[in-house]
Amino acid sequence: MSTLIELEAISKIYKKRGGKEKVAAVTDLSFEIARGEIVGLLGPNGAGKTTTIKMICGLIRPDEGHVFVNSFDIVRERQKALRSISAVLEGNRNLYWRMTVQENLEYFAGNRGHSARSVRSEINRLIEQFRLESKRHELVNNLSRGMQQKLAIAVAMLAGTEAVLLDEPTLGLDVETGYEVRELLRAIAQEGRTVIISTHDMPVVQDLCERTVIISSGRVLVDDRVSSLMKLFETKAYSVSLAKPLSQMQVTRLKATFAVLSFADDYKSFTVTLEHDEAIYTLMDILRLERTPVEALDRTSIHFEQVFRQLVNGQVKNHQMRESNHVLA
Amino acid sequence: MYLLNVVGANLRKVAIEMRRYLPNTISMIVTIYAIFLMFFLGIKFIGNPSSAEANTQYMIVTTVMWFLTLMAMQGIGWEITTEATRGTLEQLYMSPVPAWFILFARMLATILLNLVVYAVILLLIMATSSQWLRFDLLTLLPLFFISILGMIGVGFMVAGLALIFKQIQAFLQIAQFIFLAMVAVPIGLSPYLELVPVVRASSMIREAMTSGVSLFDFGANAWLLLSLNAFVYFSLGLLIYKWAETRAMNLGLLGQY
Ligand SMILES: Nc1ncnc2c1ncn2[C@@H]1O[C@H](COP(=O)(O)OP(=O)(O)OP(=O)(O)O)[C@@H](O)[C@H]1O
Ligand SMILES: [Mg+2]
Numbered sequence: 001m002s003t004l005i006e007l008e009a010i011s012k013i014y015k016k017r018g019g020k021e022k023v024a025a026v027t028d029l030s031f032e033i034a035r036g037e038i039v040g041l042l043g044p045n046g047a048g049k050t051t052t053i054k055m056i057c058g059l060i061r062p063d064e065g066h067v068f069v070n071s072f073d074i075v076r077e078r079q080k081a082l083r084s085i086s087a088v089l090e091g092n093r094n095l096y097w098r099m100t101v102q103e104n105l106e107y108f109a110g111n112r113g114h115s116a117r118s119v120r121s122e123i124n125r126l127i128e129q130f131r132l133e134s135k136r137h138e139l140v141n142n143l144s145r146g147m148q149q150k151l152a153i154a155v156a157m158l159a160g161t162e163a164v165l166l167d168e169p170t171l172g173l174d175v176e177t178g179y180e181v182r183e184l185l186r187a188i189a190q191e192g193r194t195v196i197i198s199t200h201d202m203p204v205v206q207d208l209c210e211r212t213v214i215i216s217s218g219r220v221l222v223d224d225r226v227s228s229l230m231k232l233f234e235t236k237a238y239s240v241s242l243a244k245p246l247s248q249m250q251v252t253r254l255k256a257t258f259a260v261l262s263f264a265d266d267y268k269s270f271t272v273t274l275e276h277d278e279a280i281y282t283l284m285d286i287l288r289l290e291r292t293p294v295e296a297l298d299r300t301s302i303h304f305e306q307v308f309r310q311l312v313n314g315q316v317k318n319h320q321m322r323e324s325n326h327v328l329a
Numbered sequence: 330m331y332l333l334n335v336v337g338a339n340l341r342k343v344a345i346e347m348r349r350y351l352p353n354t355i356s357m358i359v360t361i362y363a364i365f366l367m368f369f370l371g372i373k374f375i376g377n378p379s380s381a382e383a384n385t386q387y388m389i390v391t392t393v394m395w396f397l398t399l400m401a402m403q404g405i406g407w408e409i410t411t412e413a414t415r416g417t418l419e420q421l422y423m424s425p426v427p428a429w430f431i432l433f434a435r436m437l438a439t440i441l442l443n444l445v446v447y448a449v450i451l452l453l454i455m456a457t458s459s460q461w462l463r464f465d466l467l468t469l470l471p472l473f474f475i476s477i478l479g480m481i482g483v484g485f486m487v488a489g490l491a492l493i494f495k496q497i498q499a500f501l502q503i504a505q506f507i508f509l510a511m512v513a514v515p516i517g518l519s520p521y522l523e524l525v526p527v528v529r530a531s532s533m534i535r536e537a538m539t540s541g542v543s544l545f546d547f548g549a550n551a552w553l554l555l556s557l558n559a560f561v562y563f564s565l566g567l568l569i570y571k572w573a574e575t576r577a578m579n580l581g582l583l584g585q586y
Contacts, residue, residue: 014581054581059419061578082425089584093416096342103345110338111424111431113331155420 004084004163004194005033005056010065012051012218025051026062026218033196035162038189040209040226041198044312048218049198050089053167056196057087070162086159088166092148094155097141101132101151104140108155119158126154130184146177153184163194170201182207206230206304214311222311229307236273239300240283243293244268253286259310271300273310332434335426339434343442358450361396365389365454373458385460386539393447394512394531400443401480402487402508403501405436409491410498419584429570432488436481444473468537468544472555476530479559483526485566489573492582526562529555 012026026048033039043049054060056067058074058081067074072081088094095104102123109119127133130150135143140151149169156164169185170178182204189195189208197204205212205226212229214222222229245267246254259273274280287294347354365388372384409432412418422428455461487504491497508527516522516532523529533555536542577583 012581051581054419054584057419057423059422059578059583060581061575063579079425079427082423085423087419087423089419090416094420096417097415098349099342099345103342107338107342108420108424110334110341111421111426113334113424113426115334115337116341159423 002035003032004035004037004070005196006068006071007031007052007056008066008068010052010055010062010067012048012055012060012062024218026055026215028065029215029218029220030065031213031220031223033163033194035194036192038195038208038210039197040205040212041196041215042200042205042212042308043215043221047215049215050167051218052215053087053165053196053198054089056165057085057089058082059089084161085163085165086156086161087164088152088156088169090167092140092145092152094152095140095148098139100137100139101127101143102136104151105155105158109158112159122158122160126157129187130154131180144177146173146181149173149177149181150184153181153188157188161193163196164188165196165198167198168200169197170199170204202303202305202308205308214308216312226304229311230302230304236275237271237300237302237306238274238280239269239271239296239298240287240294241269241296242287243295246270246292247290250286250290250292253289254283257282257286262306271302271306332426332430335431336434336437339431339438340442343435343438347442347446354446358446361392361447361450362453365392365450366457368392369454369458382460383539385458386462387535389451389454389458389460389462390535390538391513391531393451394527394534395509396447397440397443398480398483398508398512398527398531399505401436401440401477402483403504404439405432405484406487406491406497406501408435409488410495413492413495413583413585416584422583428574429485429567432485432570433481436484437477440477440480462538463541465537465541465543468542469534471544472530472534472537475555475559476527476534479526479530479562482559482562482564482566485563485570489566489570492570492573492577493580495582495585523554523558526558529558 007030010026010029011024014023014025015021016023029048029052041049041052051060055062056069056074058067058078061075069081070084072078072084074081096107099107105123105126106116106119109123110116127136130153132147132150132154135147140148143151153166153169156166166185170181173181178201185195185197185204186208195208197209199205209226212222212224212226213220246263251263251267254270254272258279259275263270272283274283368388369385372381372388409418412421418428421431424431451462487497487501490500494500511525511527512531514522514528514532515535516529529551533542533547533551536547
């Protein structure tokens with residue numbers, strides 16, 4: 001697979017207006033995205049996801065480093081690079097609220113140099129695919145947030161570019177619409193397009209993305225296949241149920257010794273990843289300290305959500321990370 | 330060809346908004362008409378009867394030019410500010426067509442469609458005042474064409490400022506009156522006025538419409554100065570806009586709210 005998007009050691013420092021305060025939004029970030037890949041860009045709030053996406057689109061210029069899209073420098077050869085990417089940035093904010101669904105589609109296509117006639121059938125197809133027929137002549141202002149989000153994605157699709165970047169496409173949607181958008185994204189991915197999704201919505205990542213790049217404080221924390229990360233945690237995840245709550249001391253010990261995925265609120269059960277088979281004896285030793293009776297000990301399935309939290313909280317032991325890279329290789 | 334489609338799309342957008350906000354458009358027409366009427370009656374009953382006709386015509390053309398300049402030069406400032414706040418500006422910047430061209434198309438569309446509206450108002454006014462202006466298209470078309478380029482140049486400057494300084498509303502309020510001065514002052518007053526945008530254009534359009542000065546009567550010098558002024562302001566406007574755009578991209582201002 002050839003590389004479509006390449007980030008080469010990009011950095012961005014914002015200067016707060018008026019003040020002297022500076023924010024390092026992205027620091028020395030590098031990764032590549034191959035044609036046809038579906039990548040989830042993850043990270044806690046303020047990690048630099050939006051900044052990264054906007055730098056890939058050339059809407060924000062990096063202070064250092066380069067972004068290449070289809071081997072065109074997004075800063076120096078912006079217009080050529082833009083033939084390969086489109087973006088859904090602020091979702092519903094990227095639309096003209098005083099124009100109808102169809103007018104928005106036509107206007108954005110027009111600004112790419114297409115005549116209304118030449119895109120008519122494609123617009124009809126998209127309106128159908130995105131189930132917006134009944135709203136075709138409705139002002140965007142009167143649409144629900146989910147409808148607006150779908151239209152914003154349709155606008156990006158109409159561009160017909162090889163890659164699509166989406167910043168938080170399911171943000172603020174109810175469960176049902178979120179699911180619908182996820183299915184639309186899946187369809188888009190299956191068309192063979194390259195898709196980059198920045199999101200906090202872990203089911204989207206678990207469901208759609210082949211690979212995830214997790215950034216934290218503007219740096220790459222993890223860059224791996226979603227399935228590898230899931231497998232890594234899954235094979236070692238155990239849920240433990242107890243007859244009485246853990247003591248404070250036991251909780252502290254567990255946290256210090258293991259990658260604890262979660263504790264129940266009443267501390268009568270927890271999920272834990274065990275790094276090697278012997279670790280189960282260490283776990284038992286900690287439980288024995290208070291003679292805590294064990295009711296059940298099971299292999300458990302985990303959600304990507306837990307994996308993500310683990311990775312971000314930095315509770316993964318270093319050798320596990322190495323192992324993860326090994327899985328990738 | 331594809332650039333023509335960009336202009337077409339923007340003509341359609343401006344037309345759609347004019348039609349959709351028809352009450353706004355109509356109230357604008359009525360307002361302008363009322364202003365004319367007031368001026369006209371004022372001149373007729375209070376002014377010197379011997380110069381009333383010339384004054385009325387002067388005022389009619391000047392007002393049309395003023396509104397046109399406002400549309401072109403100030404309108405784009407508002408639009409950039411709202412589009413940056415809304416987020417649509419970033420979407421425009423995702424087009425492989427350079428954003429300056431899209432803005433150019435937007436300003437052109439705004440001016441052209443407003444010219445149509447003003448033509449309607451002009452007819453109403455001329456009928457009311459029975460002062461018939463001259464419409465020598467052979468002279469007026471090139472005059473308007475060149476003037477519009479100059480206006481769009483200034484529009485680009487305002488747009489550039491709007492990208493960087495989000496609070497330009499206050500400036501735009503004052504600019505209205507600067508624009509009025511620019512379209513109202515006769516070019517013959519001082520040679521330095523050649524350096525100011527739109528002044529010569531407005532003066533020549535006025536002469537063509539009130540005194541019937543024709544294409545050839547103006548002389549080569551007048552046309553040269555007019556074109557030079559329009560060209561310089563168009564280029565300067567574009568340069569300032571591109572500079573502001575780079576700065577906005579460095580500071581991350583294109584989509585800030
Ligand atoms: N235009 C700007 N000027 C100054 N600081 C900014 C600007 N845009 C973003 N920042 C800051 O840069 C950092 C990274 O922001 P960014 O929006 O890229 O993060 P994010 O990962 O998208 O966060 P979220 O999950 O909240 O969307 C944050 O600390 C943010 O406050
Ligand atoms: Mg963000």
